[in-house]
Amino acid sequence: xxxxxxxxxxxxxxxxxxxxxxxxxxxxxxxxxxxxxxxxxxxxxxxxxxxxxxxxxxxxxxxxxxxxxxxxxxxxxxxxxxxxxxxxxxxxxxxxxxxxxxxxxxxxxxxxxxxxxxxxxxxxxxxxxxxxxxxxxxxxxxxxxxxxxxxxxxxxxxxxxxxxxxxxxxxxxxxxxxxxxxxxxxxxxxxxxxxxxxxxxxxxxxxxxxxxxxxxxxxxxxxxxxxxxxxxxxxxxxxxxxxxxxxxxxxxx
Amino acid sequence: xxxxxxxxxxxxxxxxxxxxxxxxxxxxxxxxxxxxxxxxxxxxxxxxxxxxxxxxxxxxxxxxxxxxxxxxxxxxxxxxxxxxxxxxxxxxxxxxxxxxxxxxxxxxxxxxxxxxxxxxxxxxxxxxxxxxxxxxxxxxxxxxxxxxxxxxxxxxxxxxxxxxxxxxxxxxxxxxxxxxxxxxxxxxxxxxxxxxxxxxxxxxxxxxxxxxxxxxxxxxxxxxxxxxxxxxxxxxxxxxxxxxxxxxxxxxx
DNA sequence: CCAAAAGTGTTGCCTTTACACCCATGT
DNA sequence: ACATGGGTGTAAAGGCAACACTTTTGG
Numbered sequence: 001x002x003x004x005x006x007x008x009x010x011x012x013x014x015x016x017x018x019x020x021x022x023x024x025x026x027x028x029x030x031x032x033x034x035x036x037x038x039x040x041x042x043x044x045x046x047x048x049x050x051x052x053x054x055x056x057x058x059x060x061x062x063x064x065x066x067x068x069x070x071x072x073x074x075x076x077x078x079x080x081x082x083x084x085x086x087x088x089x090x091x092x093x094x095x096x097x098x099x100x101x102x103x104x105x106x107x108x109x110x111x112x113x114x115x116x117x118x119x120x121x122x123x124x125x126x127x128x129x130x131x132x133x134x135x136x137x138x139x140x141x142x143x144x145x146x147x148x149x150x151x152x153x154x155x156x157x158x159x160x161x162x163x164x165x166x167x168x169x170x171x172x173x174x175x176x177x178x179x180x181x182x183x184x185x186x187x188x189x190x191x192x193x194x195x196x197x198x199x200x201x202x203x204x205x206x207x208x209x210x211x212x213x214x215x216x217x218x219x220x221x222x223x224x225x226x227x228x229x230x231x232x233x234x235x236x237x238x239x240x241x242x243x244x245x246x247x248x249x250x251x252x253x
Numbered sequence: 254x255x256x257x258x259x260x261x262x263x264x265x266x267x268x269x270x271x272x273x274x275x276x277x278x279x280x281x282x283x284x285x286x287x288x289x290x291x292x293x294x295x296x297x298x299x300x301x302x303x304x305x306x307x308x309x310x311x312x313x314x315x316x317x318x319x320x321x322x323x324x325x326x327x328x329x330x331x332x333x334x335x336x337x338x339x340x341x342x343x344x345x346x347x348x349x350x351x352x353x354x355x356x357x358x359x360x361x362x363x364x365x366x367x368x369x370x371x372x373x374x375x376x377x378x379x380x381x382x383x384x385x386x387x388x389x390x391x392x393x394x395x396x397x398x399x400x401x402x403x404x405x406x407x408x409x410x411x412x413x414x415x416x417x418x419x420x421x422x423x424x425x426x427x428x429x430x431x432x433x434x435x436x437x438x439x440x441x442x443x444x445x446x447x448x449x450x451x452x453x454x455x456x457x458x459x460x461x462x463x464x465x466x467x468x469x470x471x472x473x474x475x476x477x478x479x480x481x482x483x484x485x486x487x488x489x490x491x492x493x494x495x496x497x498x499x500x501x502x503x504x505x506x
Numbered sequence: 507c508c509a510a511a512a513g514t515g516t517t518g519c520c521t522t523t524a525c526a527c528c529c530a531t532g533t
Numbered sequence: 534a535c536a537t538g539g540g541t542g543t544a545a546a547g548g549c550a551a552c553a554c555t556t557t558t559g560g
């Protein structure tokens with residue numbers, strides 16, 4: 001399935017800079033939504049190292065966007081990921097505690113300073129197959145509320161991504177990327193409430209969402225749950241794309 | 254006054270990468286406001302080359318923000334510039350028409366691919382002393398409406414900056430950086446109209462601005478002009494800073 | 507039959523928009 | 534005096550927030 005993940009071998013350490021740009025990296029904040037909680041995908045470095053954001057380097061003939069897409073594909077197995085660049089982090093001491101995993105790394109391009117371009121991604125939780133990279137031996141979802149201390153400035157990057165996500169709630173109907181094809185109105189509402197971190201009135205929310213005229217109510221209802229069965233909805237791709245161009249004023253925030 | 258501008262000499266071409274990060278540059282879109290027109294500061298490359306945005310490189314121990322500040326200081330003479338990072342441009346072919354100014358450049362780090370971090374700045378037009386850099390022999394303001402074709406993707410960068418500026422009109426009262434200390438309400442309105450590219454109702458604008466409670470009306474009036482003399486205003490720094498923290502809802506756009 | 511969740515509609519407030527009148531100044 | 538631009542207030546409209554009642558379902 002596409003790319004081969006390079007191994008952290010001597011060749012990569014000594015000649016990586018012939019393949020990748022020096023001093024430039026890409027980090028991704030991958031958001032998912034599951035069981036009414038906003039999740040983020042993290043990696044754990046080998047040898048019981050710290051947790052970190054998935055990231056990687058930019059090939060010499062590759063765009064930043066392509067690099068981010070490639071890296072996130074490698075971690076999630078997904079194509080067609082909704083990606084948004086949000087900030088570039090370039091403090092000279094952002095990696096001050098940079099550690100050598102092995103002796104080969106001394107003097108390597110990898111030990112030099114990196115400026116990292118942050119992208120956030122919105123993915124459908126259930127479709128992701130988390131996969132560690134060459135530097136890590138674990139890859140899994142974390143609840144946004146209980147993210148551990150991350151390496152370098154990665155907590156900072158995560159917080160910036162979250163702020164950018166909140167900001168973009170006004171311009172983009174986030175649900176399209178984060179929810180499964182069919183979903184209920186309460187599920188969509190939980191998503192918004194989770195991202196915004198505050199409750200929203202049930203009835204006003206429904207009115208506003210339906211008012212956008214991008215949702216289709218299906219005949220079916222969600223079965224199995226207790227209490228009254230909610231309707232299922234899906235996005236109307238035609239109307240959704242049209243509205244994307246014209247912008248929409250969903251004045252949350 | 255501070256930095257010495259390096260000359261485009263053999264030493265810079267051959268050893269610049271020991272001082273600066275490879276593949277990373279910073280470009281600035283410097284906005285000013287004069288005679289009811291939004292202006293942008295551009296440089297013209299030597300030997301009758303194309304116009305471009307002011308930019309430069311990042312020292313190995315310098316943050317992106319510091320680099321942008323340094324570069325913009327060199328072009329404008331200003332300290333304490335309001336700077337905002339807005340996007341990072343990393344298409345591999347963004348500099349496809351890269352030209353060698355002289356034969357020393359062959360194989361130089363300068364001829365390699367650069368990812369550039371875009372910052373926009375808001376400055377007070379009258380305080381700027383435009384100064385060319387080592388690659389250019391002219392530096393002057395251009396009306397935003399009549400910007401010429403720029404080198405590489407610099408028109409693209411400028412357009413992104415303008416979009417980011419419009420966006421931030423809602424969160425930040427731009428006037429503080431772009432206008433002189435004392436200004437009239439019509440002047441402030443022209444600024445908003447120019448950035449938004451559309452007219453605003455005179456009375457509603459005044460109501461909204463005064464409603465923010467960050468302006469102080471002075472006893473003086475603007476003299477010299479024809480017709481009724483408008484009041485002069487200045488920002489109330491105390492209230493301005495307080496409002497900055499809390500955010501304000503000036504629902505333009 | 508009761509608790510808990512979902513579906514729907516109405517009201518009032520507040521923000522935004524539209525618009526009219528008077529005042530000051532240079533020609 | 535008149536044309537042009539500046540200062541102020543008011544009324545209508547539209548969007549948003551607050552809120553109550555009914556329906557469905559499992560226990």
